[in-house]
Amino acid sequence: MMSTETNLYPAALNGQAVDAADLSPLAFAGFAHFTAIQVRDRKIRGLDLHLKRLHNASLDFFGRALPEDTLRARIRQAVDAGPQDQSLAVTVFSPKGEFTRESMEGDLAVLVRSGPPSNGPKGPLRLAVVEHERPLATIKHVGESGKTYYLHQAIRQGFDDAAFIDRHGRLSEATIWNLVFFDGETVIWPKAEMLTGTMMGTVQRQLERLGMPQRQEEVTLSRLKELSGAAVMNSWTPGIAVSAIGSRTFPEARAFMDLLHRAHAAEPAEAV
Known part of the structure; x- marks a missing residue:
């Protein structure tokens, strides 16, 4: 049965x-x-x-x-x-x-x-830093055992998940997440070889409609100390707060999280 x-x-x-x-x-x-x-x-x-x-x-x-x-x-x-x-x-x-x-x-x-429907974990999340570049990074493809492998490695180190850094020292994405940052005024998207998420796309176009400044730039570990907020997003959610990436910690940044969720809520829901 x-x-x-x-x-x-x-x-x-x-x-x-x-x-x-x-x-x-x-x-x-x-x-x-x-x-x-x-x-x-x-x-x-x-x-x-x-x-x-x-x-x-x-x-x-x-x-x-x-x-x-x-x-x-x-x-x-x-x-x-x-x-x-x-x-x-x-x-x-x-x-x-x-x-x-x-x-x-x-x-x-x-x-x-x-x-079942999912809204993702509650967070905030602490991310270990792993040097890794996904093959065919711009395509959402199957068979990527590395994402689960590095997730498990991060958990063993006391983190919740892992963020990837490429050979040029740039943060790109996390295991199953896009990364996004905030400097107090502007939403910052990492510039690196990565998957452009559908949630990322909806948030970006709604932020533009809301008149919120945003830009894409290379985000290195040293650049993190200048930023006031970090989050991850995927199809589950427009934003889960990140409290640490490696040794760099971030404040709660509620205004940033509210902004991401408000942008997502502004995206019209469509019948297929």
Whole structure:
């Protein structure tokens, strides 16, 4: 008998319910990309950014992309089939597998998995500093064991998570998070090779509409002492306070956190 959670949060492959046989080729697959979506009241904030992410990543990975109407239909089916509030993971891959020429041919497949809604941890978070550059950093792809590995390493050191610093000494992102900073007047986004998050995109455009100054700059460890606030964000939340990055500590910066959440709240929620 299927569990209640399985019934409540179904998965669909190309619009059809999946079983173990359908999913077995994906058990160890590493050549696929995805986007993570939070659904509230059957609506999605930043839907255009999720669709753009899937389109662009498909072109980068496979040289072709699914029509937007197809992606919308797959997402809409999951939204309609699940609770009003839920999490979705939309993964695009080649049914031909990987390590073969054939993976670049034929139609692409879409797996949509549903789960309970999430707002992320409460925070504040203390981040260890790790020298690491994610491969294909601008694409949200699967098979990145390094993110979990460095999370566990950070916890063993007494931190909550890890922030990445590149070979040039620039902070880029955290394990599953974008980083964002505040100098008391301006919101600062790190300048480095990294994934541009959908939450990051929605917050940026709403900050612009609110008339809040923001800029992108290289943020080094020595630069941190000049900043008055730090936070992480991803599809779960527009901001969780960061109280430390390595040995550098930050004040609570409530005004900064309120600003990030206010920007997110200003983003219209859209039915698929």
